[in-house]
Amino acid sequence: MTPPLNVAARPAPGLIPVTVIGGFLGSGKTTLVNRILGAATTRIAVLVNDFGDINVDAALIRSDDGLTLELSGGCICCSMAEGIGPALVAAMEKGPDEILIEASGVGEPRRVAEFALLERGLKLDMVVTMANAVELAAQLDDPLIGDTVARQFDGADLVVLNHVDAAGDARLTEARAALRRLAPGKTVAETTRAALPMELLAGSTLSLLSAPQGDPMAHDHVFHRYRVDTGPLPRPALEAALAALPADLLRLKGWVEIAGEGPALLQWVAGRWELTPGSDAQETGTHLVGIGTQPDLDLTEMLSGNPLKAGQ
Amino acid sequence: MTSSPATSSAVTIFKAARIRTMNPNRPLATHVAVRDGRILAVGDASDCAAWQATWDCTLDERFAERILMPGFVEAHGHTMEGSLWNNLFLGYFKRTAPDGHVEGGLKSIEAVVERLKEEEAKLTDPDQALVAWGFDPIYYSERMTRKHLDAVSATRPIVIMHASLHLLNVNTPVMERGNMLGQSNVEGILRDAEGVETGELQEMAAMNMAARVVGEAMAVRDVDADTLRTYGRASVNAGVTTTTDLHQRLNDDSLAAFLAVTKEADFPIRIVPALGAIQWALDEGIARATELKTQGNDRLYMGLVKIMTDGSIQGFTGRLKWPGYHNGAPNGLWNVPPAQLKAMILAYHEAGMQMHCHVNGDQASEFVIDVMEEALTKAPRPDHRHVLQHCQMADRAQFRRMKALGLSANLFANHIFYWGEQHYALTMGPDKARRMDACGTALAEGVQFSVHCDVPVTPLNPLFTAWCAVNRLTSEGRIMGPEECLPVEEALKAITIGAAYQLKLDHLVGSIEVGKFADFAVLDSDPAEVEPMKLREVRVLGTISAGQWYESAIPADQAPVPDVTIPDAPVPA
Numbered sequence: 001m002t003p004p005l006n007v008a009a010r011p012a013p014g015l016i017p018v019t020v021i022g023g024f025l026g027s028g029k030t031t032l033v034n035r036i037l038g039a040a041t042t043r044i045a046v047l048v049n050d051f052g053d054i055n056v057d058a059a060l061i062r063s064d065d066g067l068t069l070e071l072s073g074g075c076i077c078c079s080m081a082e083g084i085g086p087a088l089v090a091a092m093e094k095g096p097d098e099i100l101i102e103a104s105g106v107g108e109p110r111r112v113a114e115f116a117l118l119e120r121g122l123k124l125d126m127v128v129t130m131a132n133a134v135e136l137a138a139q140l141d142d143p144l145i146g147d148t149v150a151r152q153f154d155g156a157d158l159v160v161l162n163h164v165d166a167a168g169d170a171r172l173t174e175a176r177a178a179l180r181r182l183a184p185g186k187t188v189a190e191t192t193r194a195a196l197p198m199e200l201l202a203g204s205t206l207s208l209l210s211a212p213q214g215d216p217m218a219h220d221h222v223f224h225r226y227r228v229d230t231g232p233l234p235r236p237a238l239e240a241a242l243a244a245l246p247a248d249l250l251r252l253k254g255w256v257e258i259a260g261e262g263p264a265l266l267q268w269v270a271g272r273w274e275l276t277p278g279s280d281a282q283e284t285g286t287h288l289v290g291i292g293t294q295p296d297l298d299l300t301e302m303l304s305g306n307p308l309k310a311g312q
Numbered sequence: 313m314t315s316s317p318a319t320s321s322a323v324t325i326f327k328a329a330r331i332r333t334m335n336p337n338r339p340l341a342t343h344v345a346v347r348d349g350r351i352l353a354v355g356d357a358s359d360c361a362a363w364q365a366t367w368d369c370t371l372d373e374r375f376a377e378r379i380l381m382p383g384f385v386e387a388h389g390h391t392m393e394g395s396l397w398n399n400l401f402l403g404y405f406k407r408t409a410p411d412g413h414v415e416g417g418l419k420s421i422e423a424v425v426e427r428l429k430e431e432e433a434k435l436t437d438p439d440q441a442l443v444a445w446g447f448d449p450i451y452y453s454e455r456m457t458r459k460h461l462d463a464v465s466a467t468r469p470i471v472i473m474h475a476s477l478h479l480l481n482v483n484t485p486v487m488e489r490g491n492m493l494g495q496s497n498v499e500g501i502l503r504d505a506e507g508v509e510t511g512e513l514q515e516m517a518a519m520n521m522a523a524r525v526v527g528e529a530m531a532v533r534d535v536d537a538d539t540l541r542t543y544g545r546a547s548v549n550a551g552v553t554t555t556t557d558l559h560q561r562l563n564d565d566s567l568a569a570f571l572a573v574t575k576e577a578d579f580p581i582r583i584v585p586a587l588g589a590i591q592w593a594l595d596e597g598i599a600r601a602t603e604l605k606t607q608g609n610d611r612l613y614m615g616l617v618k619i620m621t622d623g624s625i626q627g628f629t630g631r632l633k634w635p636g637y638h639n640g641a642p643n644g645l646w647n648v649p650p651a652q653l654k655a656m657i658l659a660y661h662e663a664g665m666q667m668h669c670h671v672n673g674d675q676a677s678e679f680v681i682d683v684m685e686e687a688l689t690k691a692p693r694p695d696h697r698h699v700l701q702h703c704q705m706a707d708r709a710q711f712r713r714m715k716a717l718g719l720s721a722n723l724f725a726n727h728i729f730y731w732g733e734q735h736y737a738l739t740m741g742p743d744k745a746r747r748m749d750a751c752g753t754a755l756a757e758g759v760q761f762s763v764h765c766d767v768p769v770t771p772l773n774p775l776f777t778a779w780c781a782v783n784r785l786t787s788e789g790r791i792m793g794p795e796e797c798l799p800v801e802e803a804l805k806a807i808t809i810g811a812a813y814q815l816k817l818d819h820l821v822g823s824i825e826v827g828k829f830a831d832f833a834v835l836d837s838d839p840a841e842v843e844p845m846k847l848r849e850v851r852v853l854g855t856i857s858a859g860q861w862y863e864s865a866i867p868a869d870q871a872p873v874p875d876v877t878i879p880d881a882p883v884p885a
Contacts, residue, residue: 024649025652083516083520084516084517084520111517114497114498114515114517115517117495118492118495118498119491124497143633143634143675144646144650144679145650151642
């Protein structure tokens with residue numbers, strides 16, 4: 001077992017990572033939110049839709065720490081009214097380490113994600129869209145909702161096909177085929193009761209880097225962990241390599257020693273990345289950990305400037 | 313009904329050139345006697361002589377040369393109109409402000425910019441934002457950009473809300489302060505072919521950020537007393553004495569505002585707010601609606617529930633059946649998943665509430681008809697009076713089902729003038745555009761119906777709405793679907809007793825008959841006698857509400873708005 005890297009828990013002061021969880025009614029959004037909250041070691045503010053036929057979702061999540069904010073329905077005829085904007089501001093005032101937004105059952109997660117892109121105090125961490133393996137094919141065939149369900153996969157970083165245990169072979173095959181069509185090239189994680197590796201979703205640096213590396217996990221057949229330990233990297237080659245990393249590498253974090261500049265903290269999530277110069281690294285050199293779905297991804301090779309060779 | 317003993321004996325008789333009562337038992341009269349704000353008697357000169365012999369009364373001859381009708385009833389409006397006029401109106405068509413002056417009528421982007429410059433010059437605080445509304449890019453060949461607005465001010469934040477409320481135009485200071493330049497991942501920030509931000513914003517995130525930059529001027533608030541008073545003035549100008557406010561949260565604060573203002577001695581309208589169901593969790597919403605039914609007074613009627621289903625046709629967010637939008641735009645949006653809408657409608661129905669369901673596209677209206685059929689089969693209820701609001705694309709088969717289920721329709725007749733051309737060319741295509749807002753079908757199939765303006769989406773003015781339903785003239789002079797034109801008499805019913813029925817107030821308002829409230833529209837000519845194409849030119853001099861006179865703020869010599877160009881020979885299409 002590899003020891004955790006020594007990286008500060010709050011790498012970019014003030015920028016709160018935001019995870020958006022979308023998906024149609026019944027796809028398991030609330031279950032996933034609850035899993036994340038249950039496993040959290042940091043303060044997570046959560047925005048949930050307090051609305052629906054039975055108000056179970058919010059009741060499940062509701063806690064007494066003041067970090068749960070309810071979104072009531074705004075009218076799409078006047079998009080200004082109510083909704084996510086004011087709730088996000090209220091959440092930020094509570095000074096959380098991370099923010100989770102559960103999109104509404106008909107919401108488009110990529111549109112919700114735009115709030116995190118625009119708000120100066122926030123950064124978008126990951127957009128997750130969930131699908132119900134039992135229902136997906138029928139939903140897509142339903143003229144009332146088919147297009148709505150399909151649109152929710154646009155802009156997702158990670159697609160979670162949930163309830164695979166209950167789907168049966170035929171429906172599962174149909175659902176997989178539908179997702180290949182709706183979310184081409186996207187990472188699809190198949191789950192039961194939304195059981196994902198938590199370090200995959202947590203936006204704060206600590207959780208990924210302090211997670212035991214190489215432990216046997218339920219998802220090892222889907223997710224693979226990578227580690228990079230190398231020397232200084234020249235900035236132009238590094239930036240070119242980062243821009244070229246495959247999107248099925250979901251998360252990559254750690255310290256990079258930039259040749260001639262010094263250490264910088266790298267945070268890479270599904271194609272979005274930032275390098276924050278920092279001086280509190282305890283060691284020199286480049287030390288990164290990642291998680292993704294390609295079994296044989298040679299990140300060291302790719303980051304050193306041989307993108308064509310790696311990942312083939 | 314409340315009546316003050318001190319005034320209970322005083323009778324006022326209003327004499328008019330003609331009183332068009334909308335009461336089939338006595339369609340025409342010349343005199344109406346009023347006591348305690350209610351109609352004591354309706355008749356002619358000889359009846360009047362008998363009343364004068366019997367009662368201690370005053371003859372009021374101020375309206376002796378005027379036409380009285382029942383005060384008009386707007387069954388789909390929003391009091392938000394009362395606060396929007398705090399900002400500058402930038403419409404393509406002219407529109408009357410609540411204080412009676414005319415704004416808008418800006419026929420080019422240049423004219424829009426000039427009007428903004430004029431307004432900007434009046435602002436003294438350099439940081440004060442300039443906020444405008446009612447701009448509709450659909451009428452202009454040129455697209456407004458932030459260059460236009462930077463020419464108005466390159467330092468003061470400027471935000472222009474579009475008529476659809478789905479988009480904004482902003483200037484560079486708003487983009488800068490809102491962190492919106494160089495945000496290549498945000499699709500809601502529109503760009504030109506070179507990738508430069510144009511200053512047009514759509515989607516909640518970018519629009520929300522612009523609203524944050526300008527702060528107070530665009531803050532979303534619940535209804536307040538000033539908004540209601542201003543809306544009252546706008547109603548007087550339009551001859552309206554009863555109106556809905558068809559989507560409100562109705563929390564304690566807004567309820568308090570409604571209760572306080574409707575008790576003011578000179579508040580000129582009766583108001584019927586609807587609880588916005590999507591703003592409440594289901595159980596809480598039903599509990600709130602139930603509680604609200606115990607509230608109210610002679611000027612405030614609670615109990616309506618509004619259900620939002622889809623978006624709007626001109627915003628391409630209405631939900632359509634096959635073959636969808638004429639220009640190939642993707643199908644529209646549901647406010648909430650249909651399964652939840654269904655649960656909501658069933659629950660409010662079983663709780664005994666009257667629902668007004670927003671349905672623009674034909675998939676949305678069909679969905680609600682399906683759910684209502686289930687609700688009424690499970691829990692039959694006499695006289696439920698559920699209403700399909702807008703109901704713009706329902707076809708004949710849907711109207712037949714509505715008739716069978718006892719559903720009413722409130723049709724958005726103003727759309728034909730304001731966006732008829734766009735529906736013809738872009739959204740619906742010629743064939744479906746011809747049968748939009750199918751008043752003729754509703755009449756033929758026996759569906760109870762009204763027509764509405766959805767103020768502030770289009771102006772509050774029931775006589776103009778009736779003109780739209782009667783003539784079906786687009787802004788370019790096309791008669792869109794002459795088969796659906798409504799006879800004048802039917803249009804007048806729709807804006808009086810028809811709308812009153814949909815609010816369950818037809819025993820109190822909507823016609824001039826004994827026992828009802830003395831709520832009248834005072835007109836300069838008889839809408840039933842003028843040429844149908846001149847219906848919109850009938851002038852409203854003011855209203856009488858509960859026997860009290862309220863004068864319109866619109867100057868007598870002001871030309872009617874909107875500015876309509878009527879061709880010599882309108883083209884049926």
